[in-house]
Structure formats: structure tokens, C-alpha cells
Amino acid sequence: MTKALLLIDIQNGFCPGGNLPVAEGDQVVAVANALMESGHYDLVVASQDWHPANHGSFASQHPGRKMFELGELSGKPQMMWPDHCIQGTDDAEFHPDLDLARIDHIQKKGLNPEVDSYSAFRDNDQAALTGLSDWLKDKGVTQLDVMGLATDYCVKFSVIDALEMLPGVEVRLVADGSRGIDPQTVQAALSDMQAHGARLITSASVLGNA
Numbered sequence: 717m718t719k720a721l722l723l724i725d726i727q728n729g730f731c732p733g734g735n736l737p738v739a740e741g742d743q744v745v746a747v748a749n750a751l752m753e754s755g756h757y758d759l760v761v762a763s764q765d766w767h768p769a770n771h772g773s774f775a776s777q778h779p780g781r782k783m784f785e786l787g788e789l790s791g792k793p794q795m796m797w798p799d800h801c802i803q804g805t806d807d808a809e810f811h812p813d814l815d816l817a818r819i820d821h822i823q824k825k826g827l828n829p830e831v832d833s834y835s836a837f838r839d840n841d842q843a844a845l846t847g848l849s850d851w852l853k854d855k856g857v858t859q860l861d862v863m864g865l866a867t868d869y870c871v872k873f874s875v876i877d878a879l880e881m882l883p884g885v886e887v888r889l890v891a892d893g894s895r896g897i898d899p900q901t902v903q904a905a906l907s908d909m910q911a912h913g914a915r916l917i918t919s920a921s922v923l924g925n926a
């Protein structure tokens with residue numbers, strides 16, 4: 717059994733003080749560090765939202781659109797986000813307390829201005845892959861634990877893609893290691909992930925068995 721931990725977008729931009737802050741987003745950092753230090757995982761991967769300044773998911777690129785309303789990008793419905801995680805800015809950096817030395821592989825995503833990429837595995841239109849599924853297959857990963865920010869967007873899409881793109885791999889969501897943008901969509905996201913076959917676990921269950 718090869719066990720991997722996938723840390724989703726634990727970046728300044730999604731923590732209090734960031735450009736797209738998730739309530740208590742910074743509280744997942746201690747969970748991530750404890751899991752990485754537990755010795756349970758053979759591999760640790762971190763995704764990093766990494767947008768060009770003109771990314772089409774930004775309300776600023778759509779005159780007349782407001783933030784957090786539904787707009788359009790390349791002909792498809794798209795949530796209008798504040799400018800966030802722009803390449804090379806402090807907002808796009810990992811949280812300063814995250815133990816980067818224990819991360820084996822960083823997967824950047826969201827580079828194409830024409831399409832958003834919530835999932836660490838592929839763009840929202842499912843056309844272009846990031847390469848992460850091949851990387852994990854290459855390593856022979858059989859169990860993938862996912863946690864991070866935000867539960868109702870990038871965590872959810874990453875978990876569902878992992879279940880679809882890595883057949884046979886056990887995919888588990890570390891619930892206490894994740895925080896979401898909107899409590900209502902968080903509830904729906906948890907049900908959705910479970911309906912696709914994800915197991916919900918707590919970090920304590922991993923730390924107890926490490």
C-alpha cells in the first residue's frame with residue numbers, strides 16, 4: 717500500500733488576510749503539518765492555485781460583473797472571484813507555517829486565463845490535465861487522503877476527479893483539515909464527495925494509527 721497526502725491550496729490567498737479568504741483557513745495548517753510529520757504517508761503533494769493577473773475567473777476581467785456572482789468564461793457559467801493567487805505575489809505563496817520541506821511534489825494549476833481549474837487534476841472543462849494523476853499512478857499510490865482549501869470548490873473537485881481518474885485508489889477526505897467558502901455549499905460538497913465514493917475521516921484517526 718502506497719499512501720499519499722494531497723494538500724489543496726493552503727495558500728495565503730485563502731487564509732484570513734488573503735484576497736479570497738476562507739473562514740479559519742489558517743487552521744488547516746497545523747493539521748497538515750501533524751499529518752506530514754506522522755510518518756503515515758509515503759508521499760506528500762501540494763497544489764497551488766497559480767493564476768496570471770488577467771485570469772478570466774476574476775470579476776475584474778468582466779466589466780459590469782460583481783465578485784461572487786455567476787458570470788461566464790469561455791461560454792460556460794463561471795463564479796466571479798476577486799483577484800487571487802496571482803503568480804509571484806505573496807497571496808499565491810503557501811501559508812508561511814506550512815512545513816514545505818515535507819512536500820515531495822507541487823502541482824500548480826489555474827494558469828490558463830481562459831478556463832478555471834478548481835481540481836488539482838484537470839481544468840474545469842476537463843480538457844487539459846495537470847499531470848498529477850499520471851504522477852500518482854507512476855508512484856503506485858493506492859490510498860489518497862485529501863484536505864485543504866476550499867472544501868466546496870478545489871477540495872471537492874479534486875476529490876471527485878481523484879475518484880474518477882485513479883480507479884482502485886481509496887480516496888479519503890480529511891474533514892477537520894478542510895474549510896469552505898460557504899456553509900451551504902460545504903454541506904452539499906460533503907454529500908457529493910461521499911456519493912462519488914469518498915470516505916470522510918478525521919486527522920485523529922490517522923494520527924492514532926500512524
Ligand code: VGL
Binds near residue numbers: 725834866
Ligand atoms: C479556489 C476559488 C477560486 C479554491 C480557487 O482553492 O477552492 N476557489 N480559486
Ligand code: ZN
Binds near residue numbers: 767801
Ligand atoms: Zn483560483
